Amino acid sequence: MDAQLRHTPLYDWHVAHGGRMVDFAGWAMPVQYTSIIEEHLAIRSAVGMADISHMGRLRFEGPGAAVFLAELLTRRVADLELGQIRYSLVTNDAGGILDDVLVGYYHNSHGQPFFMLVVNASNRKKIVDWVAGHLPKARAEQPGQEIVWTDVSRLWAMFAVQGPKSVELVQPFVEVDLQSMRYYRGEQSLILHPAAERQGCIISRTGYTGEDGFEISLGATIAQGVWEAMMEEGQPLGVVPAGLGARDTLRLEAGMPLYGHELSEEIDPFRAGLGFACHLVGYDFPGRDALLRMQKEPVKLVCIGLEMSGKRAARQGSAIMAGQQKVGEVTSGSYSPTLGKAIAMGYVAPAFAKPGAELHVDVRGSQEPARVVELPFYSRKKKGAQK
Amino acid sequence: MSDKLLYAKTHEWVRVESDPAGGKTATVGLTAFALEMLTDLVHVELPKVGTRVTASQPFGEIESVKAVSDLYSPVDGEVTAANTAIADKLEHLADDPYNAGWFIKIKISNEAGLAKLLDEAAYKKQCEEEQH
Numbered sequence: 001m002d003a004q005l006r007h008t009p010l011y012d013w014h015v016a017h018g019g020r021m022v023d024f025a026g027w028a029m030p031v032q033y034t035s036i037i038e039e040h041l042a043i044r045s046a047v048g049m050a051d052i053s054h055m056g057r058l059r060f061e062g063p064g065a066a067v068f069l070a071e072l073l074t075r076r077v078a079d080l081e082l083g084q085i086r087y088s089l090v091t092n093d094a095g096g097i098l099d100d101v102l103v104g105y106y107h108n109s110h111g112q113p114f115f116m117l118v119v120n121a122s123n124r125k126k127i128v129d130w131v132a133g134h135l136p137k138a139r140a141e142q143p144g145q146e147i148v149w150t151d152v153s154r155l156w157a158m159f160a161v162q163g164p165k166s167v168e169l170v171q172p173f174v175e176v177d178l179q180s181m182r183y184y185r186g187e188q189s190l191i192l193h194p195a196a197e198r199q200g201c202i203i204s205r206t207g208y209t210g211e212d213g214f215e216i217s218l219g220a221t222i223a224q225g226v227w228e229a230m231m232e233e234g235q236p237l238g239v240v241p242a243g244l245g246a247r248d249t250l251r252l253e254a255g256m257p258l259y260g261h262e263l264s265e266e267i268d269p270f271r272a273g274l275g276f277a278c279h280l281v282g283y284d285f286p287g288r289d290a291l292l293r294m295q296k297e298p299v300k301l302v303c304i305g306l307e308m309s310g311k312r313a314a315r316q317g318s319a320i321m322a323g324q325q326k327v328g329e330v331t332s333g334s335y336s337p338t339l340g341k342a343i344a345m346g347y348v349a350p351a352f353a354k355p356g357a358e359l360h361v362d363v364r365g366s367q368e369p370a371r372v373v374e375l376p377f378y379s380r381k382k383k384g385a386q387k
Numbered sequence: 388m389s390d391k392l393l394y395a396k397t398h399e400w401v402r403v404e405s406d407p408a409g410g411k412t413a414t415v416g417l418t419a420f421a422l423e424m425l426t427d428l429v430h431v432e433l434p435k436v437g438t439r440v441t442a443s444q445p446f447g448e449i450e451s452v453k454a455v456s457d458l459y460s461p462v463d464g465e466v467t468a469a470n471t472a473i474a475d476k477l478e479h480l481a482d483d484p485y486n487a488g489w490f491i492k493i494k495i496s497n498e499a500g501l502a503k504l505l506d507e508a509a510y511k512k513q514c515e516e517e518q519h
Contacts, residue, residue, distance in 0.1 A: 035426050037427050245453055311450070334453075
């Protein structure tokens with residue numbers, strides 16, 4: 001493999017544990033350790049841990065940070081409560097999607113507030129440049145509205161601990177009470193295990209799998225020790241390491257978009273079904289005027305879910321057909337380990353997007369029957385919702 | 388790996404047997420190394436009996452969760468049998484890849500082409516190189 005690839009703090013661990021390393025956005029990352037299906041099912045039924053240290057993390061602090069982020073992101077930022085996290089987009093002036101991000105508002109261990117922006121690894125440089133371009137020195141140093149920002153991606157590792165047994169696995173490792181932590185909330189917490197050398201972490205109840213779980217940012221130097229301790233303590237719970245392969249099939253079942261597939265600079269938020277992430281009144285941000293215009297126009301394409309009747313999976317780029325007419329294109333497709341069938345996401349003209357519509361996908365030259373279904377393909381049973 | 392087998396660079400194994408009526412038949416499958424690399428198999432597409440196949444050209448495809456790979460014919464000839472039963476037990480394919488795991492049998496039309504295939508030592512060497 002390319003020697004120029006970046007390594008996360010867990011690289012040696014992955015290699016020693018059979019991780020098949022692939023190039024992902026310039027990082028050497030494990031696509032799987034044993035089997036994508038096994039790793040996937042372990043997260044659906046028990047708990048799994050994925051190294052997501054390649055994710056970009058940008059930290060903003062200072063009295064001007066909230067307004068600056070409100071003028072950068074499509075979603076409201078200024079009214080975030082401490083510990084609250086929101087899914088948001090970064091759009092260009094034309095309203096195209098530069099990235100989808102999580103923005104969280106936290107207290108550090110000294111009680112000072114800061115914002116954390118979690119960006120896709122593949123877009124980190126683009127977003128860093130975008131921020132720098134919108135934050136000239138004069139603005140960052142404006143008296144009373146100072147902004148200090150840092151790309152902390154390389155300093156911090158990040159774990160995704162996902163699955164119904166996540167609370168059980170993680171709770172002994174952190175000081176904060178996880179049971180009472182709500183979805184899309186997070187906190188700064190001390191890590192209790194000796195391997196953490198009394199360092200803290202940022203832990204949030206977020207994830208990209210459709211299961212309960214946490215994402216934990218922690219110091220790169222302690223990452224391997226804490227990871228190993230969690231793997232060991234988690235043995236009775238059935239914890240497995242999970243690679244990017246399972247992460248992709250999990251997010252696809254959960255109907256979550258992935259940048260480079262469902263999202264790109266050529267795709268606007270309405271088409272992607274992300275209108276909820278665009279708050280068009282209040283703060284002005286790049287692309288707002290374009291989005292205001294688009295909001296009034298009928299959408300040309302919409303994001304749909306497809307269930308294939310055969311075993312062959314549609315893949316990114318496959319044409320979606322209604323009879324002889326091409327009506328759209330697949331953006332993600334795979335075998336679904338939970339459903340035991342091939343599923344796909346893609347964009348079609350609204351006339352063909354109705355659940356139940358019978359379409360075809362051109363899978364390497366043969367027309368495979370596919371039915372439009374509601375997204376997500378899979379959603380977990382929530383506590384209390386079973387009655 | 389079994390001896391007496393030949394191998395294509397594209398990881399198909401070939402067992403060549405003489406037919407009682409004359410000529411030779413090649414039984415073709417995927418090597419344990421290839422199956423280990425693929426993992427998570429979900430589908431295999433095999434040709435119908437009677438299909439003409441050409442050396443180094445695809446005769447079918449095998450699909451894993453992550454990707455689709457072509458299966459390449461190691462020889463020229465005509466398909467005389469296809470092991471369609473494996474489609475329903477792909478998760479067991481790696482248990483016995485050189486016997487129960489065969490894909491197709493080909494009546495060889497050009498025996499000279501066999502000389503281009505690798506022997507076990509050469510194939511092993513290729514696998515070791517691919518692992519690094």
